[in-house]
Amino acid sequence: xxxxxxxxxxxxxxxxxxxxxxxxxxxxxxxxxxxxxxxxxxxxxxxxxxxxxxxxxxxxxxxxxxxxxxxxxxxxxxxxxxxxxxxxxxxxxxxxxxxxxxxxxxxxxxxxxxxxxxxxxxxxxxxxxxxxxxxxxxxxxxxxxxxxxxxxxxxxxxxxxx
Numbered sequence: 454x455x456x457x458x459x460x461x462x463x464x465x466x467x468x469x470x471x472x473x474x475x476x477x478x479x480x481x482x483x484x485x486x487x488x489x490x491x492x493x494x495x496x497x498x499x500x501x502x503x504x505x506x507x508x509x510x511x512x513x514x515x516x517x518x519x520x521x522x523x524x525x526x527x528x529x530x531x532x533x534x535x536x537x538x539x540x541x542x543x544x545x546x547x548x549x550x551x552x553x554x555x556x557x558x559x560x561x562x563x564x565x566x567x568x569x570x571x572x573x574x575x576x577x578x579x580x581x582x583x584x585x586x587x588x589x590x591x592x593x594x595x596x597x598x599x600x601x602x603x604x605x606x607x608x609x610x611x612x613x614x615x
Contacts, residue, residue, distance in 0.1 A: 464511040473518040484557020490536035492528040495521030502528040505573025509535035551578040572596035
């Protein structure tokens with residue numbers, strides 16, 4: 454069994470056990486990542502959930518059901534995670550990439566404004582996006598410490614000198 458098949462089977466089991474059955478969708482974008490996978494569930498105002506580093510959209514399985522009762526959830530897989538296309542970060546302007554990733558997802562999904570529960574690297578992406586496009590952000594809900602939120606910024610997050 455391929456790794457992706459194992460992941461999908463495990464994700465399905467997690468959702469079944471949690472009693473929620475989000476739609477698995479992929480959008481094509483004009484951004485830095487061509488195909489972005491996300492899970493969609495619920496009805497109401499849009500929430501875009503953005504996971505941290507080394508994870509995937511299914512990590513939110515425990516809170517999807519109660520959130521879906523009040524909101525339309527868009528739970529994205531960040532680049533190279535879950536079913537979203539791989540992305541090579543070597544030599545990339547990571548802050549700009551973060552902004553373009555979120556913007557291109559929202560455009561492709563037809564969203565003009567959303568709120569963002571996010572954590573770790575996902576929070577870093579959404580903070581960068583909110584600074585650049587505040588008109589597209591309802592609220593930021595930062596779970597735990599966003600990546601890079603201390604005086605010493607980890608080397609991968611430092612903008613590369615050209």
